[in-house]
Amino acid sequence: MILTTESPTNTGSTMADTILTAQELKQHYRVKQGFFKPEATVKAVDGVSFTLKKGQTLAIVGESGCGKSTLGRMLTMIETPTAGAVDFEGHDLLNLDKQKQAELRQKIQIIFQNPYGSLNPRKKIGTILEEPLVINTNMSQAERKQKALSIMAKVGLKEEHYNRYPHMFSGGQRQRIAIARGLMLDPDIIVADEPVSALDVSVQAQVLNLMMDLQDELGLSYVFISHDLSVVEHIADDVMVMYLGKVVEKGKKADIFSNPQHPYTQALLSSTPQLNADKRRTRIKLEGELPSPLNPPNGCAFHGRCIHANDRCHTETPTLQSQKNQLIACHAVEEGRL
Amino acid sequence: MSLLELNNLSVTFGNFKAVDNISYKVEEGEVLGIVGESGSGKSVSSLAIMGLIDFPGKVNADALSFDQQDLLAIDDKKRRQLTGADIAMIFQDPMTSLNPCFTVGYQIMEALKTHQGGSKKQLQQQAIELLTQVGIPAPETRLSAYPHQLSGGMSQRIMIAMAIACNPKLLIADEPTTALDVTIQAQIVDLLIDLQRKKNMGLVLITHDLALVSEVADKVIVMYAGQIVESGTAADVFSHPKHPYTQALLQSLPESAASKSRLNALSGVVPGQYDRPQGCLLSPRCPYATEQCYTTEPATQGSIERQVKCHTPLEMTPVTETATGSHPQ
Structure with missing residues (x-):
């Protein structure tokens, strides 16, 4: 069950080559509001840039509706961004011919949140795992089975599970199957969209x-999408906090958790319950909820819930600026009002 | 006399004991946290208190009393009058527990009408007051809103408004914040605790979020596979767990391990209907299991304030120490 193999080639954080760069990624959806009403635009992701380093974990944090899952879907090329650029090892992912795209898609895989919904109940585990190989490779049936069994062993599944159906597994085992499926094509990057939030x-x-x-064994890079800050604090190297489609704070994990600067990050951290009484922060009470992306507020999207908001926040949208060790999009931090 | 007292309550479905001889007490104005993984019987035991277990489920107990009334002895009609009025419950998923076909105003007023009656105007006035209490802006207009027009946090506030409509003495909140975002969770928890203090209600908070329980609960019960394995004051249980399961739960939290290090995961899963082990139910997963654990079920030891169901309870050592070092062997 437990993997103890230590890989000599990858030593985690010392490998710091950039593997993926996203620039000003945008995903805007057109939505019909009614027969006689004009179409509206939902800016699900609005200008997000980041770099992912090889063998490291970038965590994307935010509440539901902030665009973190949409971002994951764009990175895996499930959705085509409205604007922006994604560079993966020197290839521009958004301008590729079909063949090359199919090839590179194999290198970026995704694990979904709900292991109960993401596995086809009519297919056996073996079939589910081998499907990517059938589509993308010319392996023979025997080779495919061998590959599936070896990956199953890697994620702690037993050989006899090969012929079972998803309903015969518990939630944790299903998530192992989902991870195994993501590993079938030997990817470099795994986008994990809330991989543990449905689990005990x-x-x-x-x-x-x-x-x-x-990650240690295969040198994988993770884009770890989560709303659970204690999990993020444990697993991430870099953290990016999103609010309503925009990045509000970005930096090294240690900096963000020890010295959160953006009022939203501070509120998020203080709202997370802490077991250890010493680590509890004074609760910053946020009024209201995430505004509708159909009708986002002017200026800083967070100003309606922010205690530090002034006139400038109501009119002018803050941009990401370097403050100490982090990148922060906040007028109050910039002006030194915090 | 305690507000709620259960003695050896069991809930069985056919041959399967979903809840296995649990006993606890809730006093007035007290917050009791019940924690455990899915399948540990947390929800089923509270449904039993509410009287919501239907055939083929069977509820057995040596004693089940609420507010000096014996719930086992009173007739169905009386029981029905208690449920929803003096004992109220908030369910996990606000989106599915509200009826999508009726306005939220109608649903709140329905609870009031059933239990206390009154003219439509009075009920409407009361509903508006309730919505104000739970912090819903513009309550007059919200009354005519349908559940799909509200966000998750708002729906949960409506659920709370319905639950406190008849000034219950005991409120059971079954995972009230699991479906919500952290900032909204904080708002809802603050609201619940605030109402609980104002009305001096007993609050049973069922959750799998240990950190949340440690912040708000006075007493805590840890359940595993239908049994209470440990109980005590929240501070005591979380700082000095005596049962290996409690310890394992605490150690598997990411915040209790150094960053990027392996977490102390308890292997395996909660046993279900067909793989219930003999002896101690935790024995196949327990790192400390001895011969005795595989054969005989442990008795519950300790005083009523601090109980543990284990043959070899852990010493009083802080959780931070390594698991192997803290065990008497």
């Missing part, structure tokens, strides 16, 4: 351990 704590720990082991 003890099972969550098993899956997080597995993900960390695989």
